[in-house]
Amino acid sequence: MSTSSGNNQFINNFKEIHNRTQLEALKNEIKGNLFEFLVAKEISVLNKIEANFLKNIDQELMRMMREYESWLRLHARTLLDELPKLAREMARAINVNIKGDITNITVVGKLSDHLIKSQLHEADIVAQVNIDDKVRIIPISLKLVKSGANITTKSAGAKSIFQKYFKSYSDIDFTQHTLNEYIDQEFSRFNRKLYERYDLEYSGRFDSQWEMTQLPGELEGEDREDLFELYRSLIKHYHDIFSGLLEKDKDKFISSLLPLMGLGNKDVVQGICFYKHNSYKLDFCHVVNYAQAAKISICELNPEISSFNIEIENDKLQIRVKPMNKFTAPSYKINCSMKFDYKKD
Numbered sequence: 364m365s366t367s368s369g370n371n372q373f374i375n376n377f378k379e380i381h382n383r384t385q386l387e388a389l390k391n392e393i394k395g396n397l398f399e400f401l402v403a404k405e406i407s408v409l410n411k412i413e414a415n416f417l418k419n420i421d422q423e424l425m426r427m428m429r430e431y432e433s434w435l436r437l438h439a440r441t442l443l444d445e446l447p448k449l450a451r452e453m454a455r456a457i458n459v460n461i462k463g464d465i466t467n468i469t470v471v472g473k474l475s476d477h478l479i480k481s482q483l484h485e486a487d488i489v490a491q492v493n494i495d496d497k498v499r500i501i502p503i504s505l506k507l508v509k510s511g512a513n514i515t516t517k518s519a520g521a522k523s524i525f526q527k528y529f530k531s532y533s534d535i536d537f538t539q540h541t542l543n544e545y546i547d548q549e550f551s552r553f554n555r556k557l558y559e560r561y562d563l564e565y566s567g568r569f570d571s572q573w574e575m576t577q578l579p580g581e582l583e584g585e586d587r588e589d590l591f592e593l594y595r596s597l598i599k600h601y602h603d604i605f606s607g608l609l610e611k612d613k614d615k616f617i618s619s620l621l622p623l624m625g626l627g628n629k630d631v632v633q634g635i636c637f638y639k640h641n642s643y644k645l646d647f648c649h650v651v652n653y654a655q656a657a658k659i660s661i662c663e664l665n666p667e668i669s670s671f672n673i674e675i676e677n678d679k680l681q682i683r684v685k686p687m688n689k690f691t692a693p694s695y696k697i698n699c700s701m702k703f704d705y706k707k708d
Contacts (some may be wrong), residue, residue: 367373380543390439394446397431398507400424402634403445403468403488410415410465419470420561424470427458445643449507453636456648460498461501465496467481485627492651502631510646512636513681513700521597521684529608529619538604545600550693553593560698576691590690592660594669597695598684602664602671609661617659620673624680626653635703649703678703 365638407416435443458465471486473488486502493499508514519528525539551567558565563609576582582590609616621629633651638644653675662672662679670683687694 364502372535376429381673383525386438388644390442393431393434394439394442395505395507397435397446398450398453398636399505400428400470402448402454402457402505403470405451406420406458406465406468406488406490407684409454409458410468412466413466419467421634442643445638445645447633449636449643451507453648455632456650457503457632457634460650460652461492463492463494463499466489467491468500484629491621502628504631504633506633506635508635508637510641513702514625515698515700516680517623517699518685519582519697519699521697524697525604529615531615531619532608532611542600542604544694545658545691546597549593549596553589556589560585577691579686579690580654582690590661590671590686591669594684594686595666598669598671598682599664599666601682601684601697602661605671605673606661609659617653617675620675620680621653624651624653624675624701627661637703672702 383617404416407413429566432443437448467490469489469491472487478557485504488503490503491498492501506514522543523539525532525535525542529535551621554567554569555565557563558572561575566572569577576662579590608619618629621627628635631652634650635649637649639646658674659675660674662674664671667684670681673680674683681700681702683697683698683700685696685698
């Protein structure tokens with residue numbers, strides 16, 4: 364793409380930056396948006412439909428992409444130079460993983476039809492594909508991340524995760540209810556231990572007597588160890604429940620797990636491009652589609668940590684118990700993140 368002369372005004376007014384954190388946040392926002400566009404463009408080139416792709420692109424989107432380029436040219440020239448290369452390799456990896464003839468490609472992020480966007484779940488671009496004389500719409504999700512990083516895919520409520528994501532199991536309400544009772548029981552035990560340690564009168568909850576910190580990261584010594592013991596006791600129960608659900612029905616389990624892996628739509632093709640730290644040089648591209656996953660297992664629980672892994676094919680979904688902002692309420696979240704340790708494709 365070329366840079367227009369009117370972009371200086373954009374650069375001055377794009378966003379006001381006061382510190383490095385804001386600069387990095389803006390760079391990441393621009394990087395992601397431009398990457399989506401470039402991958403779509405490269406897919407159109409590979410399928411000899413670039414002219415049609417560019418013809419149908421909204422002119423406002425084209426203007427934005429040029430402005431993004433101008434901003435990166437001033438603030439992140441190395442990223443600007445490497446981004447087209449990353450997009451090209453990502454497009455090639457996606458292209459070989461889609462069966463049929465791609466006849467059109469669209470950037471979803473700028474669609475004005477919110478109903479269509481909601482139906483496509485987490486898709487960033489969509490491909491129109493002809494397969495055996497039938498037209499299919501294939502949603503494509505894109506991620507651009509540093510190599511070695513865990514990719515957070517979902518943060519679910521500890522007291523609702525099974526009812527929300529595993530509702531196809533007939534007895535899941537009872538499972539969730541029993542788990543919630545255990546969470547409250549373990550929280551009360553933790554609460555009582557802290558109150559007894561500080562000679563406070565325990566009333567069944569943290570109350571105005573507790574004048575120490577409420578932030579998990581500020582606890583020290585025995586208090587900190589007691590909190591970690593609470594997390595470890597909770598994760599063991601989650602490990603047991605996940606294991607039981609997998610044993611009961613593998614197909615239901617995989618289908619229920621997909622949203623926790625960032626794949627709310629089973630038809631989504633997810634392309635992940637890993638780049639090397641600082642240089643933005645390509646490390647490898649990975650294309651994910653677990654709808655037909657054949658190999659899945661739950662790793663053994665390490666009693667010393669508050670997380671465990673589920674292996675799907677050769678990738679790992681980490682399930683971790685994490686606190687909310689304060690530890691003085693029995694509210695926790697289940698942090699889900701994907702880990703890709705090696706070049707698979």
